Amino acid sequence: MKAKSKLLVPIVSAFMAVSLLAGCSGNGGNSGNSGNGETSNNTADANNSNKPASVYELGKEQLDFTLYGHYDWYTMPAWGGDITSTWIRDTKKVNVKPIHSGGAAPQKLNTMIATGDLPDAIWLERVDVEKLRSADLLVPFDDYLDKYPNLKKWLGDEGINMLRSEDGKLYQFPNWYTKQPNGNAGYVVNKKIYTELGSPKLETTDDLYNYLKLVKEKYPDVVPYEPHLAKDGQGLDVLYSAFKENDQKFPGMRAVPNGDKLTSIFLDPEYREMMQYTSKLFREKLITQDAMTQTIDQITEKVMTGRVAVFAAASPTEIAMQAHAELVKNDPEAGYFMIWPIHKEGLDKDKIFPGTYGMLGWNVTVITKKAKNPEAIFAFYDWLTGPEGQSALMWGPPGIYWDGVEADGETPIFTDKYTSEAGEMAKLQGITTNLNWVGNTVFIDSTKAKFEATLPVEQQNWSTRYQREITWKTQSNATEFINIDPQPETEEGIIRQRIEDLYLEVRAKALFAKDDAEVLAILDQAEKDAQSAGYDKLLAFKTEKWQANLAKMKAE
Numbered sequence: 001m002k003a004k005s006k007l008l009v010p011i012v013s014a015f016m017a018v019s020l021l022a023g024c025s026g027n028g029g030n031s032g033n034s035g036n037g038e039t040s041n042n043t044a045d046a047n048n049s050n051k052p053a054s055v056y057e058l059g060k061e062q063l064d065f066t067l068y069g070h071y072d073w074y075t076m077p078a079w080g081g082d083i084t085s086t087w088i089r090d091t092k093k094v095n096v097k098p099i100h101s102g103g104a105a106p107q108k109l110n111t112m113i114a115t116g117d118l119p120d121a122i123w124l125e126r127v128d129v130e131k132l133r134s135a136d137l138l139v140p141f142d143d144y145l146d147k148y149p150n151l152k153k154w155l156g157d158e159g160i161n162m163l164r165s166e167d168g169k170l171y172q173f174p175n176w177y178t179k180q181p182n183g184n185a186g187y188v189v190n191k192k193i194y195t196e197l198g199s200p201k202l203e204t205t206d207d208l209y210n211y212l213k214l215v216k217e218k219y220p221d222v223v224p225y226e227p228h229l230a231k232d233g234q235g236l237d238v239l240y241s242a243f244k245e246n247d248q249k250f251p252g253m254r255a256v257p258n259g260d261k262l263t264s265i266f267l268d269p270e271y272r273e274m275m276q277y278t279s280k281l282f283r284e285k286l287i288t289q290d291a292m293t294q295t296i297d298q299i300t301e302k303v304m305t306g307r308v309a310v311f312a313a314a315s316p317t318e319i320a321m322q323a324h325a326e327l328v329k330n331d332p333e334a335g336y337f338m339i340w341p342i343h344k345e346g347l348d349k350d351k352i353f354p355g356t357y358g359m360l361g362w363n364v365t366v367i368t369k370k371a372k373n374p375e376a377i378f379a380f381y382d383w384l385t386g387p388e389g390q391s392a393l394m395w396g397p398p399g400i401y402w403d404g405v406e407a408d409g410e411t412p413i414f415t416d417k418y419t420s421e422a423g424e425m426a427k428l429q430g431i432t433t434n435l436n437w438v439g440n441t442v443f444i445d446s447t448k449a450k451f452e453a454t455l456p457v458e459q460q461n462w463s464t465r466y467q468r469e470i471t472w473k474t475q476s477n478a479t480e481f482i483n484i485d486p487q488p489e490t491e492e493g494i495i496r497q498r499i500e501d502l503y504l505e506v507r508a509k510a511l512f513a514k515d516d517a518e519v520l521a522i523l524d525q526a527e528k529d530a531q532s533a534g535y536d537k538l539l540a541f542k543t544e545k546w547q548a549n550l551a552k553m554k555a556e
Contacts, residue, residue, distance in 0.1 A: 055147050056379040058092045063376050067437075068099040070109055070124035074434070075100055082431045087397035088389075094380050113137070120371040123437050125363050126163075127485050129172055132366060133165050139367045139374040140169040148382035154440050155179075159359045162482065162552060173381050176361035178441035183475035184315040184467065185238055185248075185355020186341055192327075192334045193219060193309050204345045205242050205277060208310070212286040215309040223302060224286040227278075228313030233507065235291075235312040236278050238354040242342045243270040243277075245351040249478040254503050255539055262543045264535060266506070266527040275507070275523065276516045283514070292508055306334060314355060317463040317471075324462050325423065338466040341474050353476035360482055365437050385438035387411070393432045394444055401425050410443075414451055419459045445472070480553060484545035492541040495534035502529055 069076055076098035079085045088094055099119050101108045109128070112118050113135060122132070132138050145152050145160070152160065155177050163172045176182075189202065197214055201207050212224035227235020233251055241248035247257075255262040256271070265271050281287045288294065302308050304323045311320060320336045327334040343352045365381060367374045383389050387410035395401045395412060401421070402412035418425065445467070452464045486492035506526040513519045 056373075056376045058094065058380060058383055060093075062093045062095070063373070063380060064095045064097060065120040065371060065377050066097045066099055067121045067123065068101070068108075068112070068119040070101065070105050070122055070128065072101055072103050072105045074123075077431050077434050079435075082428060083400070084392050084396055084428065084432050085435060087392060092380070092383070118368040118370040120374075121365055121367050121377055123175075123363065123365050126172065126360070126483055127487070129364065129366060130165065130487055131489075132368070133167075133171055137368050138171045139369055139371065140171055141173070141367075141378055142170055144375055144378045144382070145170070148379050150382045150386035150440075154385065154442060155359075158553070162360060162479070162549070163364070171366055172364035173366070173378070173385075173438055174360045175363050175365065175437055176439035176441050178357060178359060178361060178445075180442055180445070181357055181472045181475050181477070182441045182445055182467075183355045183357045184317040184463070184471050185475060186312070186316065186466075186471050187238070187339050187354075188311040188316045188320040188336045189339055190222075190306060190309050190311075191337050192306065192331070193222065194337075195333065202339055203342065203349065205239075205342055206345060208342050209277075209281070209286075212281065212310065213284070216284075216286060219309065221307065223288050223308045224310065225281060226288055226299065226302060226308040226311045227291055228299060228311070228316065233504075234314045236274075236507070236511075237314070238312040239278055239342070240271060240274045241352055241354040243274050243344050243347075245347050246353070247476055248353045249356050249476065249481055253481060253484070253542070254499055255542055257546075260543075260547065262539050262546060264527055264530065264539070265503075266523050266530060272520060272523055275510045276519045279511055279513045279519050280516070282511050292511070303336075311336070312354075317466065321461075321463045322426070325426075336462075338470050340470060353474055355471070355475045356478035357475045358477070358482050359479040361439065361441060381438050384436075385440045387443055389438075390436075390440045390443050391447075393436045394429065394448070395425065396428055396432075411447055411450075418451075419455065422461070480549050481546060482549065484542045484549070486538070486541055491534075492538050495538045498533040499530055499535055499538060502526060502533065 067076065076096075077085075079096045079098070080089050085096075109122075109124075113132070118137060129138075151173065155174065156179065159174070159177060159179075160170055163174060164170050193215060194200075194202075197211070197218065200211055200214075202211055208225075215222060215224040225235070227238075237248070237251040240251055250256045250265055250268070250271070253262070254265055256265050256268045257263075278287070282289075282291070290298075300319050303311055303319045304326060306323070306327055317338075320338075324335040327336075340349060341352045341354045343349045367377050371377055384393070387405070391402060391412045392398070395414070395418070398404070398412075400415070401418045402414045404413045405411055406413060448461065448464050449468045452460045453468065457465070486496055488494075488497065503526075506522060510519045510522045513522060
């Protein structure tokens with residue numbers, strides 16, 4: 001869900017769409033009676049509820065903890081500022097106190113580590129976990145897995161083992177993990193413009209080029225191709241997939257698999273062809289000319305007002321879903337729809353994947369040794385990732401958009417307000433998406449897709465419809481490539497940053513190239529510069545990590 005989309009991963013997907021960090025002062029600060037995770041209930045009470053005395057039960061006593069979101073962009077919504085977190089606070093007696101980065105996340109975390117002034121929990125990227133783990137600042141979760149069964153049930157042993165650190169222990173609670181395809185990467189098309197232009201074939205890269213030229217000719221005030229944030233590559237990476245069958249994992253890795261090794265992306269024939277194609281679109285003003293500098297707000301405004309013909313991103317559905325709803329209010333023929341991913345002529349359209357998904361999802365939450373009652377915090381996260389917690393985060397507290405569960409004891413029974421007050425529910429989701437630190441993709445996606453499929457098309461959620469019909473079928477599994485980046489302070493980590501800076505600079509230069517020959521010259525020079533920066537050493541490191549992942553996955 002980026003907030004990188006990632007905010008909406010899946011809606012970053014993403015939502016995509018498109019994601020809590022907390023510290024705990026469990027038991028309202030009175031942790032002396034339950035330092036081992038036990039509640040203060042007596043044995044008789046525990047036996048009466050058929051639960052072992054050692055299992056922490058949410059709602060029996062107050063649980064307060066602090067949470068730090070390790071992102072420059074992340075500001076946690078006020079806990080208790082919406083109906084869902086208010087319901088959790090009042091019924092489960094959980095109060096999450098945010099600690100914000102102030103727009104300087106790396107410095108904030110380094111200061112926390114140096115001073116020992118840690119929050120109870122931290123929400124962060126997997127690559128940053130080892131720094132904390134190696135400093136002996138984290139609490140392992142292994143003793144909690146069987147007592148609180150949701151993570152083990154919904155992720156499974158294979159996923160849990162992929163998350164284990166080098167010492168064999170589990171310190172990370174994943175977010176938006178999955179056992180099935182998910183994601184929103186792809187292409188959104190302006191319905192009114194498309195119809196007025198005769199609904200031409202829009203399947204191949206040639207079709208797309210011709211269509212964008214037609215848009216530019218007939219609609220001078222419309223952006224033909226909006227690549228979302230070109231500076232982070234979203235819309236351009238989507239186009240890369242059009243030239244390569246079977247995978248779209250490589251731009252983010254800055255590497256391309258070749259046999260059992262990872263090799264240079266600058267030498268990849270399909271990447272080079274894609275950069276020539278996108279440069280051509282840019283030269284002919286078929287792509288937003290301020291693509292490298294525009295803000296998300298500027299992109300949103302264009303899409304919301306219908307001034308974009310084709311919109312592509314890692315998770316375009318968050319913006320497009322809202323824009324579609326607004327545009328059709330005034331004109332039933334307006335709005336947006338998604339198309340099957342674009343492919344180069346001669347390639348199999350069913351082997352084109354504009355986005356990826358991974359079993360472990362997006363990011364993770366860790367619990368620090370500063371927490372007075374880490375087991376209580378884990379119990380909360382495990383409840384939150386389960387059916388009741390996820391239903392509350394996605395569709396509000398029980399009694400409004402859903403009420404009760406089906407015979408399986410998990411699936412919410414949706415009320416008429418799910419459709420009649422869809423706009424209000426969407427506003428709530430705009431808040432709670434940023435409180436869902438332990439997103440359970442399988443439960444959320446399966447539940448909403450099953451229900452939405454029973455509704456008439458006009459009542460179906462726009463995003464869910466296209467997820468079911470297109471995007472979930474066109475995302476490839478990139479689980480084998482997780483956790484292959486080196487730690488930032490290591491030699492390989494320093495090389496990685498050099499390559500990252502070079503890659504972004506080169507992509508911008510290639511976009512502004514005057515012709516195809518200059519694009520290739522820029523990429524050739526990039527390869528030389530990358531090798532001088534230690535690219536081969538980085539590729540060897542990543543290859544070793546990749547092969548270790550494959551071995552681990554095969555062993556399961």
